[in-house]
Amino acid sequence: MSHHIVHVKNLHHTYPDETVALRDVSFLIQHGESVGIIGANGAGKSTLLLHLNGYLSATSGEIIIGDDQLSKATLPEIRRTVGMVFQDPEDQLFMPTVYDDVAFGPLNLGLSPDEIEIRVMQALERVGAVELRDKPPYHLSGGEKKRVAIATVLSMLPEILVLDEPTSGLDPHARRQLIALLQAFHHTRIVTSHDLDMVLELCERTIVLHDGKIMADGSTLEIFNDNELLKICRLEKPFAMQGCPICSPDRKPLPTLPPLVPPHSNKPHDHDH
Amino acid sequence: MHMADALVSPAVGGAFWAVAAGTIAYCSARVRKDLDDRKVPLMGVLGAFVFAVQMINFTIPATGSSGHLGGGLLLAILLGPSAAYLTIASVLMVQALFFADGGLLALGCNIFNLGVFPAFIAYPLIYKKLVGCEPRQTRMVTAAIIAAVVALQFGSLGVVLQTVASGVSALPFKAFLLLMQPIHLGIGVVEGVVTALVVSFIYQARPEILESVLKERPLGNMPTKSLLVAFLVATVLIGGVLSWFASENPDGLEWSIAKLTGSEELPETTAKRHTELANIQEKTAILPDYALPAVNDHDEGATRTATSKRVGTSLSGIVGGTITLVICTLIGVLLRKRTSAQQVK
Amino acid sequence: MLAIDGSFLDFKQLDLLALRQTPVHHLDPRAKVLTTFCFIVCVVSFDRYQISAMLPFLIYPAALMAVGDLPFGYILRKIIIVIPFALLVGLFNPIFDRQVLMQIGSLDIWGGWISCISILIRAILTASSAIILVAITGFPAIIEALEKLKMPKTFAIQLLFLYRYIFVLTDEGVRTARARQLRTFGNRGLGIRHFGSLVGHLLLRTWERAERIHMAMLARGFAGEVHSTRRQSHFGRAERLFMGGWITLFILLRLYNVPQLLGGLFTGTMP
Numbered sequence: 076m077s078h079h080i081v082h083v084k085n086l087h088h089t090y091p092d093e094t095v096a097l098r099d100v101s102f103l104i105q106h107g108e109s110v111g112i113i114g115a116n117g118a119g120k121s122t123l124l125l126h127l128n129g130y131l132s133a134t135s136g137e138i139i140i141g142d143d144q145l146s147k148a149t150l151p152e153i154r155r156t157v158g159m160v161f162q163d164p165e166d167q168l169f170m171p172t173v174y175d176d177v178a179f180g181p182l183n184l185g186l187s188p189d190e191i192e193i194r195v196m197q198a199l200e201r202v203g204a205v206e207l208r209d210k211p212p213y214h215l216s217g218g219e220k221k222r223v224a225i226a227t228v229l230s231m232l233p234e235i236l237v238l239d240e241p242t243s244g245l246d247p248h249a250r251r252q253l254i255a256l257l258q259a260f261h262h263t264r265i266v267t268s269h270d271l272d273m274v275l276e277l278c279e280r281t282i283v284l285h286d287g288k289i290m291a292d293g294s295t296l297e298i299f300n301d302n303e304l305l306k307i308c309r310l311e312k313p314f315a316m317q318g319c320p321i322c323s324p325d326r327k328p329l330p331t332l333p334p335l336v337p338p339h340s341n342k343p344h345d346h347d348h
Numbered sequence: 349m350h351m352a353d354a355l356v357s358p359a360v361g362g363a364f365w366a367v368a369a370g371t372i373a374y375c376s377a378r379v380r381k382d383l384d385d386r387k388v389p390l391m392g393v394l395g396a397f398v399f400a401v402q403m404i405n406f407t408i409p410a411t412g413s414s415g416h417l418g419g420g421l422l423l424a425i426l427l428g429p430s431a432a433y434l435t436i437a438s439v440l441m442v443q444a445l446f447f448a449d450g451g452l453l454a455l456g457c458n459i460f461n462l463g464v465f466p467a468f469i470a471y472p473l474i475y476k477k478l479v480g481c482e483p484r485q486t487r488m489v490t491a492a493i494i495a496a497v498v499a500l501q502f503g504s505l506g507v508v509l510q511t512v513a514s515g516v517s518a519l520p521f522k523a524f525l526l527l528m529q530p531i532h533l534g535i536g537v538v539e540g541v542v543t544a545l546v547v548s549f550i551y552q553a554r555p556e557i558l559e560s561v562l563k564e565r566p567l568g569n570m571p572t573k574s575l576l577v578a579f580l581v582a583t584v585l586i587g588g589v590l591s592w593f594a595s596e597n598p599d600g601l602e603w604s605i606a607k608l609t610g611s612e613e614l615p616e617t618t619a620k621r622h623t624e625l626a627n628i629q630e631k632t633a634i635l636p637d638y639a640l641p642a643v644n645d646h647d648e649g650a651t652r653t654a655t656s657k658r659v660g661t662s663l664s665g666i667v668g669g670t671i672t673l674v675i676c677t678l679i680g681v682l683l684r685k686r687t688s689a690q691q692v693k
Numbered sequence: 694m695l696a697i698d699g700s701f702l703d704f705k706q707l708d709l710l711a712l713r714q715t716p717v718h719h720l721d722p723r724a725k726v727l728t729t730f731c732f733i734v735c736v737v738s739f740d741r742y743q744i745s746a747m748l749p750f751l752i753y754p755a756a757l758m759a760v761g762d763l764p765f766g767y768i769l770r771k772i773i774i775v776i777p778f779a780l781l782v783g784l785f786n787p788i789f790d791r792q793v794l795m796q797i798g799s800l801d802i803w804g805g806w807i808s809c810i811s812i813l814i815r816a817i818l819t820a821s822s823a824i825i826l827v828a829i830t831g832f833p834a835i836i837e838a839l840e841k842l843k844m845p846k847t848f849a850i851q852l853l854f855l856y857r858y859i860f861v862l863t864d865e866g867v868r869t870a871r872a873r874q875l876r877t878f879g880n881r882g883l884g885i886r887h888f889g890s891l892v893g894h895l896l897l898r899t900w901e902r903a904e905r906i907h908m909a910m911l912a913r914g915f916a917g918e919v920h921s922t923r924r925q926s927h928f929g930r931a932e933r934l935f936m937g938g939w940i941t942l943f944i945l946l947r948l949y950n951v952p953q954l955l956g957g958l959f960t961g962t963m964p
Contacts, residue, residue, distance in 0.1 A: 130908050151914065159912040165861050166905040169389065171833035171853050175921070182921075183914030211833075213860040214709070231913065353819035354779035354812045358738045376845035385917040389906040392854020397899040399859050400866030406888035417892065438852045442859070445827045445835065446707055448775045448820035453733045516741045516812060517782050518790035518805055538885075545889025546896060553897055668956025669745040676751040683759030 079106045079141045079156065079234040079263055081127065086136035088122055088287075096122040098287040100136070106234075109264040111274035111295060114284035115309035120239075120267040123284070127237055127265070128157045141234070155184065158233030158262075162240040164220035168212035173204065173223050176212065180231040198230035199223075202256060218249025222256065235263040242270045271313040275299060283308055350443075351458050351507050353451025357514035364456035364510070371464065372437055378430040387431055394423060395435045399442070406542070418535075420462055421496050422543045424471035426550075428561050433467040461506035470499035485548050492547060493540030500536035504528045705860065707771070707824070710763055711831030717761045717935075722830050722838035724932035728939045729826045735943040736818045741808040742794065746950040747818065753939065754821040761829040768824055775820045776813065783812035832856050850919050862899060869895055 081104040088097040096119050104110050114120050125131040126138060129150045140156055143149040161167045170176040177195045186194070199205045202222040207215060215223065221241065228236065241257065242250045254273055257264065268274055274281060274295060281298045283291040285308040291298050298304065299312055353361075379387060398419035405416050419439070424432040437459045443449040450458045478491035508528050512521045519527075551558055711718070717725070732753055739747055758765060787805030794804045826835065833853060840849040869891060907915075 125908070128912050130911060151916075154912055154914055157912075159909075161905065161909050161912075163905065166902060167909045169854065169857055169906050169910070171857060179910075179915075179920075180913035183916065211708075212857070227913065350778065352775075352779040352782075352816065353733060353737060353823075354815035355782055356737060358734050361734075361737065372848050373845050376847035380847050385915065386903075386907050388850060388917075388919065389854055389910065390900075390903040391851050393858045393862070393899055393903040393906065395851070395855035396858035396862040397896060399855075400862040400895065401892050403863060403866050404870045404888070404892070406885050434848055434851050435855075438848070438855045441852065442832070442855060445823055445832065446704060448771065448823045449778075451733070451819045452730065452823050452826075453737060453819070511782065516737075516808070516815070518741075518786040518808060519782065520789060523785075523789070542885060542888060542892075545886065546893050549890055549893030550896060553893070554900070557900060667959050668950075668952030668954065669748045671955050671959070672745075672748045672952045673751065676749070676755045679752060680755035680759045683756055684762070 080104060080139070081235060081263065081265070082139040083123075083126075084137045084139070086123075086126065086138065087134045088119075088126065088131065089134045096287055097126075100284075100287075100289055102282060102289065102292055104263060104265065106263055107261060108280060109278045110266070111278035111281040112265065112267040112284060113269070113271065113274060113281060113308075113310060118284040118308070119287040120284055122287075124159070124237055124239055124265075124267060127235075128154050128159050155180075155231050156233055157235045157237055158228030158231060160224055160228055160236065160238045160241065162243060164212075164217075164224040167224040167227060168220060171211060172208070173199070173210050173212060173215070173226075174208045176223065177208075177226050177230045180227060184231065194230045194232070198226040201229055202226045216249070218245055218252060221245060221249070221253055225256070233262065235265065236260065237265045239267050240269070241266060242268065242273050271299070271310070272315050275313045275315060283310070285309075350450035351454040351461065351510055353454045355511050355514060355516050356451075356454045356457060357516060358453070360510050360514045361453035361456060364460050365453070366456070368437065368456040368459040368463075372434065372459075375430040375433045379434060382430075387427070391427060391431050391435045392438075394426060395439050395442075398423065398435075398439050417542050417546075418462070418500075418539050420466035421470055421475070421492065421499055421539065422546060424467045425475065425492070425543070425547055425558065426561060429467045429472055432471070433463050436463040436467065457506070457510045461503040461510075465502040465506075466495075466499040469502065470495035474498055485551065488547055488551065489541075489544040492544035493537060496540030496543055497533065497536035500532045500539060501529060504532035703771070704863070706767065707827055708832070710761075710828040711834075713762055715760060715762050715829075716931075717757060717829045719931075720935055721928045721932045722834040723841060723928060724936045725826055725830050726835060726838045726842070728936050729822050731940050731943055732822050733819050735947045736815060738947065739811070739815075741811055742804060744807060744811050744814060745952040745956075746946070747811070747814050749946045749951045750818050750943070752942075754818070754825055757825050757829060761825070763825065763828050768821060768828070771824050772817055772820045776816050779812055779816040780809075783809040786812070858902075861902075862895075865898065866895060 081102075083100055083102050086097050086100040087095075089095050100119075100123065112120050112123065122131065126133060126145075127140075129145050138145040140149075140153050143153060145153055168176050170179055174195060177198050178191050181191045181194050195208075196205065199208055202225050204219060204222050204226060207219060207223060212220060212223065225236075225238075225241075238257070241253060245253060250270075250273070254276055257266075257277055264277070266274065266278060278295050280293065281291075281295040282289055283298060283304065290308055291301070291304055299316055302312070305311060379391075398417075401419060402416045420432070420436050423435050426432070427435060440450065440458050440462060441455060444452055444455045444458070475491045475495040478494065479487050505525070505528075508521065508524045511517050511519065511524065517524075547558065732750070736747060736750055754768075757763070758768060786809045787803055790803060790805035790808065792804045793801040794807055795802045830838075833856065836844075836849050836852050836856075840846065873887075873891060
């Protein structure tokens with residue numbers, strides 16, 4: 076219970092169509108750590124996440140969550156321990172009301188109605204969504220959907236939270252709210268994202284995936300300062316570390332791509348702070 | 349086309365409700381037994397998909413008019429009979445509730461017409477037989493067109509029979525049939541072509557989706573044939589009982605009311621029964637049922653007085669009807685005022 | 694805005710009406726479902742030449758619209774959309790049924806016209822009752838009621854999933870259609886070949902969505918059984934009163950032609 080580590084050892088995954096998605100991936104995440112997993116599209120992030128709660132099974136290698144090795148027998152317990160928040164809350168919220176959705180996990184755990192009520196309300200309180208309890212999910216805003224999606228997982232009292240692109244599609248305010256919410260959690264957190272600024276704020280440690288391999292695993296700040304590595308992995312420094320590309324003193328010219336069409340209406344670039 | 353509440357009689361609507369309820373219970377049990385829990389979200393989402401697709405129109409070649417996909421056969425091809433039947437039924441139910449499309453009493457008829465034929469006849473007995481276990485594109489296209497045509501022909505025949513048995517529309521059976529079947533032949537061909545296009549698209553993109561359903565056991569242990577026979581027997585029985593009921597008692601409810609209000613025992617002779625019914629009808633309707641020639645034809649004088657009396661009653665009917673409408677509106681307005689007053693508080 | 698956006702918004706609006714808080718919204722859904730059903734059966738059980746006796750039944754939709762605080766114009770619009778389908782068949786009646794049933798002055802009124810009007814009134818009454826049922830109850834509650842009335846659970850869950858994703862998928866369909874329409878410069882319909890691939894793409898995305906939903910369900914311990922948390926709704930005095938009152942009224946209105954009696958009082962021609 077106290078040492079909820081995530082231990083991935085020599086994980087390989089090859090899809091049925093022979094695409095190799097993960098090559099010899101190994102890492103160890105300690106209890107309470109917050110780890111970002113970054114990489115370009117198709118680097119293998121999603122495939123890796125789907126292994127962590129046993130949706131995909133490894134071609135070779137092993138995964139240990141807490142004291143249990145992932146196997147058919149330990150699957151139910153591991154799925155409870157690892158709370159998975161998917162990228163699109165529309166996929167996660169499938170029940171008629173918010174309440175039903177948050178209760179879905181606890182119901183599958185076979186808890187008593189009173190216990191379920193307590194868990195649901197606690198989870199909704201945690202994400203600040205108590206007043207949404209009787210609403211149908213499709214009448215919620217993007218930020219609300221995301222928070223409720225997190226509540227659906229919290230109600231199972233997981234030890235580890237896995238979040239796939241938690242900030243995608245959110246407006247700046249909702250994004251800020253969500254980051255604050257995630258910062259307040261004491262769970263072990265594993266976050267994949269292209270929102271590198273969020274990773275910088277939320278995760279002290281980062282794993283960089285490229286082409287199914289781990290390219291780097293270390294302090295977030297160090298990794299974001301390694302320009303060479305970022306370039307190879309088709310990544311970029313977070314904006315917070317770049318300064319303003321237009322008015323900063325050590326301004327470098329922005330990389331330009333050849334225009335696709337003749338630039339007839341090339342308006343001058345407006346820039347005001 | 350959908351059967352509508354406005355055209356259906358309680359007896360026909362009720363009978364098909366019973367058939368729909370029975371088949372839904374049967375298919376629910378089947379799907380549960382299937383143990384394929386992937387189907388739980390899949391059926392729901394595909395039902396929603398049919399909805400979304402019906403909002404997108406296409407142009408029918410050579411006619412310039414536009415149509416949309418019905419989707420019954422497509423669902424059967426993607427899901428197999430039982431799951432497809434439940435999905436079609438659920439789509440029709442949402443249509444009946446949200447768009448009043450068809451209506452609640454006619455829902456049973458619609459589920460029967462649009463669900464049973466594609467899911468249990470056109471798909472397993474035609475499409476699947478023609479395609480075989482090794483799908484090939486040309487075969488799938490032909491099979492889809494034939495299956496869709498058959499399903500829609502049966503479906504429209506169902507509409508015709510149900511409408512005629514209900515007796516609200518005055519369309520004679522033959523005329524209605526001649527009107528409906530050719531139209532639905534066209535609709536069937538279009539439905540088949542579109543279904544085939546979508547299916548071959550899926551076949552190229554993700555063949556495993558189609559193959560897994562094709563390899564499924566045909567309806568578990570229950571062979572399709574005996575299911576089909578059961579349906580036919582049920583239909584004939586219901587049809588037979590209904591038509592007998594309809595001919596003996598022009599209006600089932602009227603007849604039971606006659607019993608309720610204690611008007612003697614069932615009349616023995618036809619003539620007597622007609623007078624009896626006519627009397628009841630006088631009490632309950634502005635205009636007597638035209639199908640009661642016994643009263644009018646026998647006595648010329650009686651007809652004349654009956655006509656003048658009818659004009660009298662219809663006048664009072666019109667006056668009374670107008671008053672009723674005004675009262676209904678008034679009550680509505682008053683209640684609304686009260687409601688909004690309460691809400692302001 | 695495109696027509697398809699319109700029908701989508703229309704659908705959403707009906708769903709939002711169910712969130713209102715009025716006395717009828719608070720009733721147990723079973724009472725409302727059963728009452729609506731009785732209403733429809735009573736209306737369609739009239740014989741085909743009946744007009745006047747059906748009119749008092751308008752009181753039911755009128756009263757519910759008023760108490761349920763429903764927008765009259767919106768409900769009316771929804772009904773008007775449906776009527777043509779029934780009327781299409783109804784309009785054949787005057788062609789086939791030319792028996793003279795009454796005369797106004799020298800004008801012969803055929804039975805077909807009477808029954809055609811009768812069909813029109815049936816359509817208005819039945820369509821309005823169904824739409825009002827949804828507007829004062831909400832779809833999930835109707836399903837819950839039907840489940841309590843012994844509808845199979847598998848089917849109930851199917852309906853709930855369907856309902857949940859209608860909004861997501863119609864939205865997706867609308868976006869796809871819009872993207873296409875903005876590049877076709879006024880061609881209304883969609884060529885049948887393009888329709889196939891457009892719908893095929895939509896279907897693939899739908900399929901993948903179903904797979905993701907299944908994943909999300911598994912991640913939360915789904916093992917083939919969807920448990921429901923339905924709160925115990927109470928079938929109490931208010932429900933009995935609502936159901937009993939309306940059904941008694943329906944039966945009385947079915948047995949006695951009220952307009953006829955009223956009209957008789959005013960014109961002095963008692964039937």
